[in-house]
Amino acid sequence: MTRINRAACVGGGVIGGGWIARFLLAGIDVKVFDPHPESQRIVGEVLANAEKAYAMLTGAPLPPRGKLAFTTTIEAAVADADWIQESVPERLDLKRGVLNQIDAAARPDALIGSSTSGLLPTELQRDMRHPERLFVAHPYNPVYLLPLVEIVGGEKTSAATIKAAMDRLVPIGMKGVHIAKEIEAFVGDRLLEALWREALWLIHDDICTVETLDDVIRYSFGLRWAQMGLFQTYRIAGGEAGMRHFLAQFGPCLAWPWTKLTDVVDLDDALVEKIGQQSDEQADGRSIRELERIRDENLVGILQTLKGSDGGKGWGAGKLLKDFEATLWADGGNPETPRDTSQPLRLIETKVSPAWVDYNGHMTEHRYLQVFGDTSDALLRLIGVDLAYVEAGHSYYTVETHIRHLGEAKLGQAIHSTCQILSADEKRLQLFHALYDTETGETIATAEQMLLHVDSKQGKAVTAPAEVLVKVNAIAAGHAKLAIPEGAGRHVGQKR
Template structure:
């Protein structure tokens, strides 16, 4: 069992867009996944989705993910579900097909396995019909891409056991997802009901030549789409009501619902001409970009939004960003001290990460304050190495940075791999003096240096204090190993001092 998740083995039946996303989400949480999909190219499709997911996670978080789960493709459904603790069904949206597949799963899966269906709209009670163990079946309806978007609608049927819902929520929370329980089962649940209403109106706007598909998408992504991404519908409208709040908004705009603005009850005829019209406009909008390229652009945008939400409220996070922050805290706690070999001939290699889309400035390069961000993460890795972890900080003590000097030597670009080294220049019972070097790209070109002085503090008292012997003992081992290293020529420099290259001329 992964230390991160209460389960260690999952089975995914179906490896398409949604099934592939589930596979990636489980694997990147350290869960072994067995897959059954009769499609002749299932392995290729899943591999491509997983590659995009790993790329996105590298941009999304610098927290240490667990070791990736083991992926196994199976020749039969029964082989895939054997030993599984969670089985996720993601076959095409046909009631007869889903019932047949779920019946096979129910007959072959271990007695304690949870069985989730990715259905977008079928009632779980309809899916439970004829199952020998209907109490463990529920709808687990995710959103694409499953590996990035955290929401899962959990819907129980008439025979779903309450403990099934609770177990499902626990697992989803552990793998960084937000399981929301829908109180009563209805077709299409909540999310797709809302999307269907918007989709129906959008089709009419295209058919009636009010706009083309690109204009319609622009209206969404440049306005209320941004609001919905972080606040939803009702909270957005509450703010629109001003100081008087939601009641004023409803009083002011409620009567509009009686006006003949929309065609929500008049379904457009998706005849061949309209399908071709929309298809041609969509082709033009894509501008030649492949589906995989569009997926990567989507992933970068989502990562940037979630990262921005994580930094909201002074670093406490908001919405999906707060969820990511809490997930990362569990990842850091699980990882503990990094396994770093102390090499007396070289500085410590403490951090590897990548340049996130959220880190770019208007020039398309990593912006200045993100260099300090990376050096701060490197310092945190050093502190965890000597025992100053989350538990230690929560106990009321830590090291605070009191002085910093950065040198920017080169540009770091989107997606580039970063590696940071640390040399300990000096230490005593209260102080820690370190020197970081940041390298980018496969050639490991040096892009920045950072020199930092830290003080050990009693955070509750707000003053410096000696570090305990247990911390100093680990720190002194590292300091002794670095005592023989040459002191960096850049150490102790003031702003404006000549660089090494200039000084050598």
């Protein structure tokens, strides 16, 4: 799979900052050019929100965060980039000038994407020396969570460029959709503009407030759209007769004078002030950053729910997340460096994220189990029990767990876990995990687990294959020389 190794972002505002975060969290080094005097602060705040969101989004092993560097010129930013993303303000003359500078300084094989919301790529590439590599890559805010990118080529964009752009989005967890014909505002913004126009009239005519209008969306069809879109939603609305029945029943409504989509509302000072005041009241004192965090938490919840839909196969954006996690596990799951078996294996390194804590700022109980489960999974990957192994029909199932809470893990704290094999045979693994404060070395918690090797289809324990047992026994032989850890074999309530 073709990947982006180095990226450049020209423009670091709302959209550019989202691209920067998406690339960095995918392990890609990013150079940024943005002349705004506070660009580093703005990008830093977007990245902080993105990291919090990813901590809630997935437990898969993210790659080490890419390196971020700010440059003083466009040329320095793009010189060695594989993918260059332009996200400057929506002015044709400005974008053309910037893209021409990028084109002159970029490597011949670099891809150049524009985040424009509606300008035609043919117009953008008009004066470029290498117009065949320019395309629109229009994302949705927040770019680091919403995975869709509209890919639109101009008259001079090559088919190879479109394919390369689509391929390179997959490893960073995004879905490229190729818009077949060049058209102003593409697809998504045309739909949004129609809804926006009608919404402005409803506020202008005092039919409702901005809060009421948003409630109509978020408590009804917005929930349907989040997971099934427009046409499939209406197919269901047609009942057993499907889409044809729906069109026959509701098609005549299109001729009724319900909407004002052909009229443009006058956004005069009075209407701007009305909308602004109502929007202030709706925000109820929350800052933009607070609203962004609430938005991110809600989106993560929806994505996680969709990941488990359709019998666990995932649905829509949830399936995309599930596939992205499979890639992360595959990339991070089989370290090639040999492990020192003369001591417990240090397997998980992480920090206590905002999504893991209760109202006191302490890590909640189920997160301890999650970390210990991740530790067991890390050991299983070391012995060859990875996703491919599980998909083939075999795995180790945890049948018993005993956790001791000895300290408290707190928000932002760096923690790590170790694993010691206490015993192993053809079907069983007895493990002892310990969770530590990385800075002080204090033991925060321990867990003892028993795992059984099973045939998933038969639903019963079976002997593990020889190639797995060889790796298990090699680690177990080293760990057999270690002392039995304090706390091993305890039962609930046992006195010290």
